Amino acid sequence: MSRIQYPSNIRIVRVPCSGRVNPFFIIKSLLRGWDGVVVSGCHPGDCHYVSGNLVARRRFAILQDLLNLFGIEPDRVTFMWSSASEGDRFANLIKKVTKNIKRLGPNKKFESTW
């Protein structure tokens, strides 16, 4: 939108709803050595599937807490809301995520099993 630029080092995986995001998606990416994972969904109340993002929010809250418990840096996995019309918000948040992850450095926790 409006030729807004965002960092090119992200890859988009399209899912129908943030409620579709299985915790395994996130963990498997970390196991395979991706440096960070972002889950971006519609704002609460805007869900096409009525309550998908509200269900997902509880799931992400617990997943975030558990990743912290197991010693994964909180910035590796990010959750955010950005709707289809908020191109600049999306770009800004992705810039912030990229900055955070660059600060953490590469994800080498599971290097021995690649």
Place this chain on the structure above:
Amino acid sequence: MVIEDQNKDIEQLIRDLARKLLKEKEVDVILGYTKGTIPLTSLPIVIDKVEDVDKLIWNNLCYINLAKYLVPRIPTLMNEEGQKLKVGIVSKGCIGRALIHLSVEHQIDLENIKIIGIPCNGIINRKKIEDEIGEREIFEISVSGDNIIIKGEDLEQTLPFNEYLNDLCKTCQVKSPPSIENICVGECLENPVIEDDFSDMTEFDSKTPEEKWEYIKNLLDTCTRCYACREVCPMCYCNLCFVDQNQPVWFGKTTAYSDIFTFHLIRAMHMAGRCVGCGACSSVCPMGIDLNLINRSLEKIAKERFNFTSGIDPEALPPMMAFDMEDDQEFMMEED
């Protein structure tokens, strides 16, 4: 009262209630504990005759969560005509919690159950004792006064009871099952109030991610993925567990740390807001891994995020079965 006398009282309470329930035909069978075949264990037992009531025991090694024997994956207790039997179940606090939570999840019908409530006085941690004794063989273990007496080959040791308790029994606030009308007999808690400050977690929470990673890695590294913790857990009743699922392959079957990590993380994820803190998973672990830290954090997450404690209120919905527009979302990223 010393532990030895408490045990005798509890045992007497179980036998009296079991005898009464069987005689009055209020239940068809009683599910309880009996003496184990090797030291440091106890066995579950199903009793259907009044004469057998004296086989029921209580000691500080009754770690199995008997609610497991009522969940769907286990064959149901039935009579010859194929009708469900009415079961009286000897319940310490965590078994009562498990039963209530299972009924909230519509897995068991509390109408068919009588809860025989007992005031649990703590379960001995086998790992701590084995660490103390070392490789030497144990023949007999008993509780005398406030001490544990261990007898074995050229071995007779007295250990203080309080130090060899499970860590979770020290923080447990639901010693007897929460009371439900017409279903509880014996000693049950009326309207239990849980006031937990999670002070045992402060030390771990103050660690940096790197230290936490090392700590958890050291804790879980010996895991052989035998799934004993899953088999004994009353909350694990899925027809197809995620570890047995092979389409798609989410993670490997090896004992590399990445696979152990995923297993324990997803297991914790599935237990969030559901774990009743019975500690059976730690007690059965052949590698002696104490999962108390993970289970306690689950309880903490459920309490702090959703103000929910599993297995207390038969009406309240668990957090992962519900959602709310007003949920806290401080962990979501916002623009600067």
